[in-house]
Amino acid sequence: MTTAVCPGSFDPLTLGHVDVVRRARTMFDEVVVAVARNSSKTPLLTADERVALARAAFADLDGVRVEAVDGLLADFVRQQGASAVVKGLRSGADFDAELPMALMNRHLSGVDTVFVVGDPALAHVASSLVKDVARYGGPIDDLVPAGVGDAVRAALARTGGSAR
Template sequence: MTIAVCPGSFDPITLGHVDVVRRARSMFDEVVVGVATNSSKSALLGVEARVALARAAFEGIDGVRVEPVDGLLAEFVRAVRANAVVKGLRGGADFDAELPMALMNRHLAGVETVFVVGDPALAHIASSLVKDVARYGGAIDDLVPPGVGDAVRAAVGREDRT
């Protein structure tokens, strides 16, 4: 059985994330969505909320499960017995940011990273942009799975203005 870990902070989960996980699922028997804490970022949503929203986004999709990552990704990969890490790329800047992490995970856990090129129709969607748009009252529901927009708006203290 082949298992891939698709890690991220998912703060919040977007349709771009969902696209990458679904396509990863077509390549692996199981995909574990690892909801991690990025020490270089200040999260809008708590890890419990991010896990719950991700679980709702993948509900009913066989072979996808969502788990919190507590600590190093390399240790999580070992714990779930993953064969690979899957990361989505929107462009060259994403590759530049992901390459050192891929090399470190190979060094620490002996696991390869598979890069999945994101759908060009979703390339403009980034969690940071979703949060910024929400902070200023813009519409975000067409960028995120159902329910995520409400959670983000509540976290930034804005009402629905769609």
């Protein structure tokens, strides 16, 4: 059985993320969505919220499970017995940002990263933009899976919209 890990902070999970995970599932027997606690980011949604939202979004997809990740992705990849890391790309800028991480993960774990080109119809969808639109009261429900928009709005109300 082949396993891939699809990591991210998923703050929030978007339809772009869902697209990449669903397509990765056609390439691997199992995909583990690894919800990371990124020390360089201040999340809007708690790790528990992000895990719960991802589990709901992928509940209908056999062979996909969602786990929280603390620590190095390379360690998690080895623990899962994964043969690949899967990352989505929207543009060349994404590739430029992801390449050093892919090389470091290969150095640390021996596991390569597979880049999946995102659906062009979703190329404008980024978690940071979704949060910005929501902060100003704009519509986001067509950019995220069911339930995520409500969670984002509730988190913004709870935090006063300050998390970035």
